[in-house]
Amino acid sequence: MSTLPTSVVGLDAEMSALLGDGWRTDASERLAYAYDNSRRQSLPDAVALPTTREQVVALVRACRAHGVPVVARGRGTNTTGAAVPVAAGVVVSFERMNRIVDIRPGDRCAVVEPGVLNGDLQAALKAHGLFWPPDPTSAGYSTVGGNLACNAGGPRAVKYGASRDNVLALTAVTGTGELIHCGTATTKGATGYDLQRLLVGSEGTLALIVEASLRLTPAPKARRALRAIYRDVSSAAQAVARLMAQPVTPSMLEFMDADAVRLARDVGGADLPHEAGALLMVEADGDAQTLPHDIEALMRAAEGDGLIAIDDAADEAAREKLWAARKALSPSLRTLAPGKINEDVVVPVSRIPQLVDGVQALSREFALPIVCFGHAGNGNLHVNLLYDPADASQNERAHAAMGRVFALTLSLGGTLSGEHGIGLAKREFMPQAIDAPTLTMMRAVKAAFDPDGILNPGKLLPDE
Amino acid sequence: MSTLPTSVVGLDAEMSALLGDGWRTDASERLAYAYDNSRRQSLPDAVALPTTREQVVALVRACRAHGVPVVARGRGTNTTGAAVPVAAGVVVSFERMNRIVDIRPGDRCAVVEPGVLNGDLQAALKAHGLFWPPDPTSAGYSTVGGNLACNAGGPRAVKYGASRDNVLALTAVTGTGELIHCGTATTKGATGYDLQRLLVGSEGTLALIVEASLRLTPAPKARRALRAIYRDVSSAAQAVARLMAQPVTPSMLEFMDADAVRLARDVGGADLPHEAGALLMVEADGDAQTLPHDIEALMRAAEGDGLIAIDDAADEAAREKLWAARKALSPSLRTLAPGKINEDVVVPVSRIPQLVDGVQALSREFALPIVCFGHAGNGNLHVNLLYDPADASQNERAHAAMGRVFALTLSLGGTLSGEHGIGLAKREFMPQAIDAPTLTMMRAVKAAFDPDGILNPGKLLPDE
Numbered sequence: 035m036s037t038l039p040t041s042v043v044g045l046d047a048e049m050s051a052l053l054g055d056g057w058r059t060d061a062s063e064r065l066a067y068a069y070d071n072s073r074r075q076s077l078p079d080a081v082a083l084p085t086t087r088e089q090v091v092a093l094v095r096a097c098r099a100h101g102v103p104v105v106a107r108g109r110g111t112n113t114t115g116a117a118v119p120v121a122a123g124v125v126v127s128f129e130r131m132n133r134i135v136d137i138r139p140g141d142r143c144a145v146v147e148p149g150v151l152n153g154d155l156q157a158a159l160k161a162h163g164l165f166w167p168p169d170p171t172s173a174g175y176s177t178v179g180g181n182l183a184c185n186a187g188g189p190r191a192v193k194y195g196a197s198r199d200n201v202l203a204l205t206a207v208t209g210t211g212e213l214i215h216c217g218t219a220t221t222k223g224a225t226g227y228d229l230q231r232l233l234v235g236s237e238g239t240l241a242l243i244v245e246a247s248l249r250l251t252p253a254p255k256a257r258r259a260l261r262a263i264y265r266d267v268s269s270a271a272q273a274v275a276r277l278m279a280q281p282v283t284p285s286m287l288e289f290m291d292a293d294a295v296r297l298a299r300d301v302g303g304a305d306l307p308h309e310a311g312a313l314l315m316v317e318a319d320g321d322a323q324t325l326p327h328d329i330e331a332l333m334r335a336a337e338g339d340g341l342i343a344i345d346d347a348a349d350e351a352a353r354e355k356l357w358a359a360r361k362a363l364s365p366s367l368r369t370l371a372p373g374k375i376n377e378d379v380v381v382p383v384s385r386i387p388q389l390v391d392g393v394q395a396l397s398r399e400f401a402l403p404i405v406c407f408g409h410a411g412n413g414n415l416h417v418n419l420l421y422d423p424a425d426a427s428q429n430e431r432a433h434a435a436m437g438r439v440f441a442l443t444l445s446l447g448g449t450l451s452g453e454h455g456i457g458l459a460k461r462e463f464m465p466q467a468i469d470a471p472t473l474t475m476m477r478a479v480k481a482a483f484d485p486d487g488i489l490n491p492g493k494l495l496p497d498e
Numbered sequence: 499m500s501t502l503p504t505s506v507v508g509l510d511a512e513m514s515a516l517l518g519d520g521w522r523t524d525a526s527e528r529l530a531y532a533y534d535n536s537r538r539q540s541l542p543d544a545v546a547l548p549t550t551r552e553q554v555v556a557l558v559r560a561c562r563a564h565g566v567p568v569v570a571r572g573r574g575t576n577t578t579g580a581a582v583p584v585a586a587g588v589v590v591s592f593e594r595m596n597r598i599v600d601i602r603p604g605d606r607c608a609v610v611e612p613g614v615l616n617g618d619l620q621a622a623l624k625a626h627g628l629f630w631p632p633d634p635t636s637a638g639y640s641t642v643g644g645n646l647a648c649n650a651g652g653p654r655a656v657k658y659g660a661s662r663d664n665v666l667a668l669t670a671v672t673g674t675g676e677l678i679h680c681g682t683a684t685t686k687g688a689t690g691y692d693l694q695r696l697l698v699g700s701e702g703t704l705a706l707i708v709e710a711s712l713r714l715t716p717a718p719k720a721r722r723a724l725r726a727i728y729r730d731v732s733s734a735a736q737a738v739a740r741l742m743a744q745p746v747t748p749s750m751l752e753f754m755d756a757d758a759v760r761l762a763r764d765v766g767g768a769d770l771p772h773e774a775g776a777l778l779m780v781e782a783d784g785d786a787q788t789l790p791h792d793i794e795a796l797m798r799a800a801e802g803d804g805l806i807a808i809d810d811a812a813d814e815a816a817r818e819k820l821w822a823a824r825k826a827l828s829p830s831l832r833t834l835a836p837g838k839i840n841e842d843v844v845v846p847v848s849r850i851p852q853l854v855d856g857v858q859a860l861s862r863e864f865a866l867p868i869v870c871f872g873h874a875g876n877g878n879l880h881v882n883l884l885y886d887p888a889d890a891s892q893n894e895r896a897h898a899a900m901g902r903v904f905a906l907t908l909s910l911g912g913t914l915s916g917e918h919g920i921g922l923a924k925r926e927f928m929p930q931a932i933d934a935p936t937l938t939m940m941r942a943v944k945a946a947f948d949p950d951g952i953l954n955p956g957k958l959l960p961d962e
Binding site: 138139140141142143162163164184185187191192196198199208212213214215216218219220221222223224225226227228229231232234235236240252253254255275278279280281282283320321323324327328331380381382383384409411412413414447448449450451452453454455456460464467468469471472473474475476478479480481482483494495 | 602603604605606607626627628648649651655656660662663672676677678679680682683684685686687688689690691692693695696698699700704716717718719739742743744745746747784785787788791792795844845846847848873875876877878911912913914915916917918919920924928931932933935936937938939940942943944945946947958959
């Protein structure tokens with residue numbers, strides 16, 4: 035083929051034989067795998083659609099022999115550029131490895147290929163009264179492999195944990211093309227090094243996951259929501275600390291700052307009082323019989339200084355109505371500015387007021403709207419910086435402000451990301467978050483798994 | 499000093515200056531740190547009792563320069579020999595680094611030095627209505643650092659997880675004497691590689707933990723126990739699967755096989771029927787108001803084919819009485835034989851019947867009593883092989899039988915250890931449990947943290 039990129043000329047015959055129509059080098063196909071939800075873009079030299087782990091092993095070995103980068107891809111829903119092939123090479127899309135291999139209800143375990151959609155898995159588990167806890171917004175169209183690679187979370191993580199907390203064992207292909215089996219499909223294990231949790235969140239830089247044994251949880255039979263409105267962020271944050279310090283762990287605990295409340299009201303049409311300075315959505319799940327008691331306990335914890343109003347959604351329709359304010363939020367952000375930088379920093383729960391206050395000060399300093407909302411029970415706030423990318427001054431201010439948001443977060447004992455990961459977007463900030471000896475150790479771990487640096491180069495770790 | 503072992507001659511002056519009376523080379527002191535609860539013994543060349551992380555850094559660097567092994571030690575309660583200095587060198591006991599640095603109830607976080615006793619931490623947390631979930635039998639006299647190094651669990655792990663599930667961040671000293679900071683004291687994080695969970699369970703072979711930020715859980719206000727007696731193991735195991743498949747996760751779910759029940763009755767004096775073929779102790783914890791509903795749900799799940807009797811302990815005195823059968827067990831084992839090999843294998847919950855059946859067949863084949871009990875909700879059974887170590891034939895049979903127990907466990911999709919770890923005791927079985935490419939990967943990770951192999955040599959990984 036005349037358009038074949040030079041780098042994959044040496045691979046082409048072997049990969050065509052290995053993968054058949056699962057080896058793609060034409061420009062239009064390459065373009066379709068060049069981007070992710072970060073809106074960054076970089077053309078790969080080829081796309082591979084393997085159907086078996088043996089093909090992945092052969093592919094990685096061939097790429098290693100030819101010094102060609104290998105970039106694993108789920109469905110490209112991540113927001114950090116982790117799936118963008120910035121050094122070109124071969125994108126390995128797992129869309130054809132999408133079987134649910136086994137569901138074992140008695141063992142609370144499902145075995146899946148990486149390309150299974152999170153939503154398809156949940157649908158299959160429903161019949162068994164089970165679910166897999168990670169629930170990113172993208173759940174309907176993101177893959178389990180992608181969720182694991184990025185340690186995806188979601189609102190439910192406050193009670194049930196993120197992806198890393200819900201994996202038992204992984205089969206993966208390292209940068210040397212070795213197939214490794216990490217962990218066991220049991221809920222306890224103390225047999226050597228825990229490589230499976232190390233692979234979770236490593237964004238395809240250590241190994242390619244080809245099978246996962248997932249830890250499942252019995253589905254709660256009922257759920258019920260509260261909406262608590264506070265005078266100010268500090269009152270709401272104190273309520274978060276009270277909610278997290280008592281034994282009934284909420285199944286969701288979402289926060290909205292004053293700007294977010296205003297947007298939800300003025301643009302989204304949500305029924306919210308004008309004096310609202312912050313809002314918490316609190317949800318509990320469990321047995322229909324015990325839920326009223328749990329909701330009572332959460333209500334007691336939500337009450338305190340600065341509470342303006344608290345509403346208890348007695349049924350599913352009322353619940354939907356309460357959540358409407360939260361759902362109205364993301365679309366209404368677009369009314370403020372055409373561009374948005376959405377980062378998902380984390381601070382200890384007790385530091386939420388300082389984070390929100392500090393972000394508001396940055397909003398004034400840089401003369402740009404910044405709206406905060408997110409998973410308060412984990413201190414995981416989505417900081418949305420709104421600007422016009424076409425305006426050079428705004429563009430520059432937005433990126434300068436975001437750097438300051440990271441610095442503020444770190445000064446409060448927090449970290450750069452709770453569930454989106456690092457990818458391309460935050461790697462330049464890694465040396466602020468992680469000290470030099472620890473970064474050196476991470477590089478040594480990377481070299482142990484991928485001595486030639488062919489797996490997703492240019493991601494997660496900063497340049498040396 | 500005339501008795502100074504040759505290997506530490508080069509270190510002696512520097513370490514005396516660094517550690518003062520925290521540097522011990524006399525024979526009696528060395529003897530006191532030569533053993534652990536595995537009853538294995540090997541004399542170290544010196545003992546170090548550091549009080550600061552800086553001392554640990556200097557010590558490891560000096561040991562590395564002189565090629566001297568470094569063996570971290572909590573209180574030596576582990577059963578696998580992980581703390582025995584088989585290659586001599588310096589034992590680093592963390593008994594003087596035992597401060598609780600900070601308790602932050604609003605963040606559900608405690609920061610501790612590694613030498614804090616688990617029990618002392620729990621006592622300090624009680625005032626805040628919090629606890630740290632790992633509850634090994636040794637909790638009163640084992641250290642948090644030791645618990646983390648071995649990924650200690652306990653009965654509560656079925657609901658609250660083991661040590662690895664309850665750590666947020668670790669500060670540690672690698673084999674090159676670098677101080678690294680892994681993780682953040684937040685309950686969510688997707689910032690680079692998860693080195694902190696990798697260090698948990700690594701038995702001092704990757705780094706020495708000098709500070710830990712622990713994830714705390716609000717203490718339940720009430721608890722209540724059930725005892726269910728079954729005709730046979732299979733009926734009990736099916737009940738375990740039913741109990742784990744419904745939404746009320748028990749806070750403990752302990753199993754006893756027929757021999758264990760018989761011992762508890764005949765030797766321990768517990769009130770148990772003669773036809774009992776297996777027993778489950780089930781406990782729930784939570785709010786006093788919701789607990790009756792939870793217990794009802796557990797009772798319903800416990801009911802089924804093969805159930806002989808079920809007792810609900812309505813108050814704490816009745817609870818203690820029910821637990822008496824379980825507590826009578828360990829002492830009564832000694833009436834069967836003077837020697838005991840206690841291994842803590844894990845299988846998927848659904849495979850418990852095959853494990854117990856297979857172990858009973860091995861007991862007949864090798865003509866030695868084997869008693870199984872343990873943490874059924876995690877499939878983590880303690881297999882107690884009873885024999886007379888002074889009898890050469892029994893000794894040989896006991897060890898041969900144990901190898902077969904491991905092979906059986908692995909054939910059922912299980913693993914060698916749930917909470918005791920590998921240490922010296924099981925390392926020769928690692929190649930059966932973990933395939934060659936994965937072991938090679940573990941060795942590469944070890945080399946990344948400890949390139950000269952000075953940290954706890956001869957443990958966890960088998961000889962090449």
